[in-house]
Amino acid sequence: MNPREFEYHAPHSLDEAFSLLGKYGDESKILAGGQSLIPLMKSRIFSMPHIIDIGKIEGLRNIEINKSGARIGSLVTISDLESEREIAELFPAIHDAASQIADPLIRNAGTIGGNIAHGDPGNDLPAVLVTLGAVFVLRRSGGERTADASKFFIDTLETDVHHGEILTEIVIPRPGKKTASAYLKAKKSAGDFSIAGISTCISMEKDGSIGSIRMALTSSGPKVIEVTGLEEICKGKKDYNSIAEKVSVAAVSSAKPSDDFYGTVQYKKKVIGILAKDCLKLAMERAEKR
Amino acid sequence: MRSEKEMVTGRMxxxxxxxxxxxLHMTVVRSPYSFAKINAIRGGLNHTDFNSEMKSFGEGETGEETGPGETMFAGSHAFYAGQPVAAVFGKTKYESEDNADSVEVDYEPLKPIMNLNDSLKLGPVHGSMKSNVLKRTLLGKEFSIADSHIDLSDSFMMERIATNPIEGxxxxxxxDDNKLNVWISGQSMHSIKSGLCGTLNLPPDRVRVFHVDTGGAFGLKGGMYPEYAIAGFASMKYGKPVKWIETRREHLMASKPGRGVRGDITISARKDGKILGLKGKVLVDAGAFGGSIAEFSPRFxxxxxxxxxxxxxVYVDAQALVTNKPPQGPYxxxxxxxxxxxxxxxxxxxxxxxGLDPVDIRLTNAATEPFKTPTGMTIPESRSFLQDAIRELGYRNFRKPERPGFSFFALLPASSPGEGARIRCSEGKVKVWLGGNTHGQGHEFFVKSLLSTEFRIDPGLITLEYADTDMLEKGEGSWGSRSAMVGGNAIIELARRIIKRIEKEEGHYAPEILLDGEYDEQDFVSYKKTLISYGANxxxxxxxTYGNVHVKECRSYYDVGRALVPHMVRGQIIGGCMQGIGQTLYEEISYSEDGTLLTGSISDAGLPTAEKIPEFTVKYAENPSEFPHGAKGLGESPTIGVPTALARAIELASGKRIRNTPVRPDYLIG
Structure with missing residues (x-):
């Protein structure tokens, strides 16, 4: 199918984009890589009189890595994330997730900013960025603010981006020593949305015990869900086997999956439980090696 | 006809x-409801302009269909979600799709019948029928066995699946000039022609159908659809060319899916594995209309x-049942x-x-001599092929805990009633037309190979032409594992007639005489038998732990009679094996109880992707058939053998009894 008629705008600067957003207000929508928006427009599920393509704006495609962490421009493509060696080194969960999003063609088009700002609970990067403690930079005409990843996602397709704002940068704090992350995804086929996904970030103390842990779930509710109650289970523990079952139960009890074509709530909870154990194990193994 | 390379790189x-x-570009406005009364319709081309029941549906047609058949447009009711209700047109695709918004339909949704149990239990969908049983055939005869040791009953379901070729x-x-010219992606120009003539009430000399490069079909493109008649009618009404191209979503909601079959089976056997009797019910989800292969499927x-x-x-009660889904098609x-x-x-x-080895049970029950089944089918001796297959597939080399699934089957190709062909030699070139139209299988290879041998000429001088109903009077179609077999037979027969004619006229045959002369021969070469062959996987x-199945190895051993073009045989087998894996693990057309399509995208409807390709071993037996070329049927063998062998492999790996396809992860770990 083909989209309904729309006017296409391709601003070259943020200021130009802000003025278009101001001019067209509710009749406009930002287009980044188009991974989600273009299929919706082509199937005529979604249409908008004005499409503002921010892809030509300079300065939003950088990956900057310094002592305090990473600053990733919102137009960095999923493929760029996947192939950046330093990202894979510092934030393996980002690499894990990026390499499993859709297929290579879509990864060449889709962007980190779009993956976040679309607010789809099936998108993989929100869970990863929540566990990594990322902060999002939102710019508007004449100003900017930051939002914590953990508070950014409000509901299905609803985020904390206000009209007139553009997500420009993702800031991720540099992980401490003995810290590692991992992302796992259960799906029918490569390229599919997940039945469930899980991101884990673990920091270990010098003695090899767990100091802190965060986990977040993809495709397990109306928005990304952070697993609660993990610190009590894991803090000070060294042995995977002593905590795996409890972590699994915590992940399952935080999840709010729904019945659909891909399976019942019961089945999805089972998948989430297995994912939690497998992801915990992988993250612990990676952290120990650091 | 183009090369394989051009085909797979899209240069067609x-x-x-x-x-x-x-x-004009045509967009079809479709019912969003699986079952609804249509109180009023305004806009577009719709049933008030012209309506007619589909005639001639190609593959599986017996001429004994009773219907009710599908009409071009929904009239008083829409009987499935996706049924054409109206059509709109535009100078561009965009304009045409925009115009769809101008059609207003007043629907009164009704409770649809979405599964076989409801179809049996609830009142008829069609007012013209007494129940939802569209067709019922009793095969074999009732029996009771006194000395049976074991009676086993089970129930199986193969869900509907879309044919999903790359090109819809x-x-x-x-x-133009009082003639409806049609260019179409298809398997049988002649069945499309008779469908259009019947539906639009046109005499044969006013319809001409041309084949174009076709990007896959798998049964989808063998016969008529409402959209074809609507496009034809629109071209006549508006006096302009009309194009209709199916979207993937339309394909998934409104083309004719295959399978959709339940079997409730009981077997009686002795302890030594000898099966004494089989009885049961075969229930086919016919979809909303007859006049489709669903009338034939249960009996077949x-x-x-x-x-x-x-x-x-053997005693089988075979029924086709009406549901509120698109009519069943061949896959x-x-x-x-x-x-x-x-x-x-x-x-x-x-x-x-x-506790017996499943392969030993197969040996015990294989036919040791030609055998006529109680349902009327005569099979050749099968035990010796099975013994060869067990050896060739290396079944006995597996040691516990590694246990493979094994299948053994008979392929009943649609060799009857034969095929039409034409050979024309002119200006040193040999041109060929076939009634069964290639949709990606590479018919040109067997045509060149067989005719270069018959005529003793360079294969480069021979071309398979695009089919055209004005160039070839009669043709059947490419389906049912028949093309090389009966198409090949037809061209050999015609070539030999030309050679005989040359011998008669010139005293002897020589390639130079053929190439210097003008010869034109066409006929429908009859073959009325079903040439059964055997295969095993x-x-x-x-x-x-997530319930995902990983197919490791897929080995095939089929009796192909003679491999006319070995690399095409290999390609057919590997492609078919992937479709067998697809049916078993991923593919499904599914609806919610209220009739909402749950599989509206190709990701949901499931296809095996590159990462799912296992290691293949392709072997074949060459026990020549009675045809002059020696070939037997092949195309469907892998889709018969692989699902059954894979189902067993999953059963052995998971410990779960496999009764349904697709085998879903939620079943395996649920």
């Missing part, structure tokens, strides 16, 4: 590549249910995989019950 002249001056349906119609499945085995007592195998699945699953079950698989 596909239907959507055709552009004509003043061409599409056509261009141009009514029941007829061949015992496959290569000599089972003395690679079209009844053959369904029959084999029911038989082979029961044999594996019997093995578990008796061996499959190994793992199941992970």
């Amino acid at each position: 002249q596909y239907i959507d590549d055709i552009v004509m001056d003043g061409m 349906r599409g056509l261009v119609c141009h009514y 499945i029941g007829y061949q249910i015992t496959g290569p085995y000599a089972i003395g007592n 690679r195998g079209a009844g053959r995989p369904e029959a084999s699945f029911l038989m082979e699953r029961m044999i594996d079950r019997l093995a578990d019950e008796t 061996l499959v190994t698989a793992d199941v992970d």
Whole structure:
């Protein structure tokens, strides 16, 4: 199918984009890589009189890595994330997730900013960025603010981006020593949305015990869900086997999956439980090696 | 005809590549409801302009169809979600799709029948029918066995699946100078022609159908659809060329899916594995209308249910049931995989019950001499092929805990009633037209190979032409594992007639005489028998903790008679094996109880992707057939053999009894 008629705008600067957003207000929508928006427009599920393509704006495609962490421009493509060696080194969960999003063609088009700002609970990067403690930079005409990843996602397709704002940068704090992350995804086929996904970030103390842990779930509710109650289970523990079952139960009890074509709530909870154990194990193994 | 390389790199002249001056693009407005009363309709071309029942549906047609058949447009009711209600047009695709918004339909939704149980239980969908039983056939005869040791009953379901070729349906119609010219992606120009003539009430000399490069079909493109008649009618009404190209979503909601078959089977056997009798019910989800292969499917499945085995007592109650879904269509195998699945699953079950090796049970029951089944099918001796297959597939080399799934089947190709062909030699070139139209299988290879041998000329001088109903009077179609077999037979027969004519006129035959002369021969070469051949598969698989099945190895051993073009044989087998894996693990057309399509995207409807490709071993036996070229059927063999062998492999790996396809992860770990 083909989209309904729309006017296409391709601003070259943020200021130009802000003025278009101001001019067209509710009749406009930002287009980044188009991974989600273009299929919706082509199937005529979604249409908008004005499409503002921010892809030509300079300065939003950088990956900057310094002592305090990473600053990733919102137009960095999923493929760029996947192939950046330093990202894979510092934030393996980002690499894990990026390499499993859709297929290579879509990864060449889709962007980190779009993956976040679309607010789809099936998108993989929100869970990863929540566990990594990322902060999002939102710019508007004449100003900017930051939002914590953990508070950014409000509901299905609803985020904390206000009209007139553009997500420009993702800031991720540099992980401490003995810290590692991992992302796992259960799906029918490569390229599919997940039945469930899980991101884990673990920091270990010098003695090899767990100091802190965060986990977040993809495709397990109306928005990304952070697993609660993990610190009590894991803090000070060294042995995977002593905590795996409890972590699994915590992940399952935080999840709010729904019945659909891909399976019942019961089945999805089972998948989430297995994912939690497998992801915990992988993250612990990676952290120990650091 | 183009090369394989051009084909797989998209350098073909596909239907959507055709552009004509003043061409209109057609968009079909479809019922969003699986069942609804239509109180009023305004806008677009709709049933008030013209309506007619589909005639001639190609593959599976027997001429004994009773209907009710589908009409071009929904009239007083919409009987499935996706049924055409109106059509709109525009100078561009965009304009045409925009115009769809101008059609207003007042629907009154009704409770749809979305499964076989409801179809049996609830009142008829069609006011013209007393129940939802569209067709019922009793095969074999009732029996009771006194000395049976074991009676086993089970129930199986193969869900509906979309044919999903890379290229969907599409056509261009141009009514010009009192003639409806149609270019179409298809398997049989002649069945499309008779469908259009019947539906639009046109005499044969006013319809001409041309084949174009076709990007896959698998049964989808063998016959008529409402959209074809609507596009033809629109071209006549507006006096302009009209193009219609199916979207993937339309394909998933409104083309004719295959399978959709349940079997409730009981077998009676001795402790030594000898099966004494089989009885049961075969229920086919016919969809909303008759006048489709659904009228034939139940009988066809029941007829061949015992496959290569000599089972003395058989009684099958085979029924096609109306539901509020698109009419059933043929999908690679079209009844053959369904029959084999029911038989082979029961044999594996019997093995578990008796502790015998499932392959030994197959040996015990294979026919040791030609055998006429109680359903009327005569099979050749099968035991010796099975013995060869066990050896060639290396079944006995596996040691516990590694245990493969194994299947054994009879392929009943649609060799009857033969095929039409034409050979024209002119200006040193040999041109060929075939009634069965290639949709990606590479018919040009066997045409060149067979005719270069017959005529003793360079294959480069021979071309397979695009089919055209004005160039060839009579043709059947490319389906049912028939093309090389009966198409090849037809061109050899015609070539020999030309050679005989040359011998008569010139005293002897020489290639130079042929190439210097002008010869033109066409005929429909009859073949009324079903030339049965045998095949076997061996499959190994793992199941992970998430319930995902990983197919490790897929081995095939089929009797192809003679491999006319070995690399095409190999390609057919590997491609078919992937479709067998697809049916078993991923593919499904599914609805919610209220009639909402749940599989509206290709990701949901499931296709096997590159990462799912296992290691293949392709072997074949060459026991020549009675045809002059020696070939037997092949195309459908993998889709018959692989699902049954894979189902067993999963059963062994997971410990769960496999009764349904697709085998979903939530079943395996749920």
